[in-house]
Amino acid sequence: MNILITGATDGIGKQTALELAQLGHTLFIHGRNNERLAETKEWILSQVPEATIETFKADFASLEQVKNLATNFLSKGKPLDILINNAGVFEKQLGYSEDGFERTFAINYLAPFYLTLLLLPHLKTQPFAKIINIASDAQAYSIDFKVLNAEKGYNAYNAYELSKLGNILFTFKLARELNEKSITVNALHPGVISTKILHDGWGMGGGSWHSGAATSVFLATSSASNHSTGNYYVNKQKAKASPAAYLLENQDKLWEISLKMCEINLK
Numbered sequence: 001m002n003i004l005i006t007g008a009t010d011g012i013g014k015q016t017a018l019e020l021a022q023l024g025h026t027l028f029i030h031g032r033n034n035e036r037l038a039e040t041k042e043w044i045l046s047q048v049p050e051a052t053i054e055t056f057k058a059d060f061a062s063l064e065q066v067k068n069l070a071t072n073f074l075s076k077g078k079p080l081d082i083l084i085n086n087a088g089v090f091e092k093q094l095g096y097s098e099d100g101f102e103r104t105f106a107i108n109y110l111a112p113f114y115l116t117l118l119l120l121p122h123l124k125t126q127p128f129a130k131i132i133n134i135a136s137d138a139q140a141y142s143i144d145f146k147v148l149n150a151e152k153g154y155n156a157y158n159a160y161e162l163s164k165l166g167n168i169l170f171t172f173k174l175a176r177e178l179n180e181k182s183i184t185v186n187a188l189h190p191g192v193i194s195t196k197i198l199h200d201g202w203g204m205g206g207g208s209w210h211s212g213a214a215t216s217v218f219l220a221t222s223s224a225s226n227h228s229t230g231n232y233y234v235n236k237q238k239a240k241a242s243p244a245a246y247l248l249e250n251q252d253k254l255w256e257i258s259l260k261m262c263e264i265n266l267k
């Protein structure tokens, strides 16, 4: 299968890419830095010499770069079976994206929202396709639409949790919108894993990259999950997300706001 993984130059995404290459899949790996992309490609090829890997660069703090990534990918004319939205950050300080959005929200939530909608028509050309969104158990339990951009002050944990609730709201809403069996969309918590997000944000170590990749690899490759859509997974099992994620009004409102932020007209 052809699989695009964002944020594949470190941590969970890098390990997921390696394991999917080991299983014989064709990889399109995304990162924000060409050297890190080249290093990652070499790292995978050193372990899986027969792997087919193409690299794509885009800084997710820029919607224009997200759009260029999609355009670049589509220009290759390659089918896409699976999109894994994995890239993410923990931003200690308040900062803004090129488009003026709070950076955590922009990188963790808005970029994968935009990328997914840009690639959706292409994904739909496949007989069966999957979208896998990496969220987190560190997800907000409520959402105030008036402060999506830290308008009342910045707290890095709140910003991260809001972005991760956003990933889940988007997953549930997109599954409802698609309402078809030929394309599934699910979200997951990868576990508490030793990566720079965990070190930067929580100052601690966690599980192995291998365990962090397990649920992504499971959802991508297991036929057992083929009929599952609009679900949240932990440890390869369906799990309960924050109650705020199930409120249709939250899903619908964030969707509408995000379309406006990305200047998408679906009509």
Ligand SMILES: NC(=O)c1ccc[n+]([C@@H]2O[C@H](COP(=O)([O-])OP(=O)(O)OC[C@H]3O[C@@H](n4cnc5c(N)ncnc54)[C@H](OP(=O)(O)O)[C@@H]3O)[C@@H](O)[C@H]2O)c1
Binding pocket: 006, 007, 008, 009, 010, 011, 012, 013, 031, 032, 033, 036, 058, 059, 060, 061, 086, 087, 088, 089, 107, 134, 135, 136, 137, 138, 189, 190, 191, 192, 193, 194, 195, 196, 197, 198, 206
């Ligand atoms: N680690 C955990 O315990 C944990 C728990 C729950 C959820 N998660 C989620 O798991 C996902 C992967 O995170 P990780 O823990 O593996 O962190 P990581 O090791 O820091 O990897 C993050 C990836 O995202 C990329 N990235 C960062 N900023 C970017 C930007 N502005 N534009 C494009 N790409 C960017 C990074 O690129 P560089 O290589 O250039 O930095 C890297 O490839 C994230 O969505 C995170 O929220 C992690």
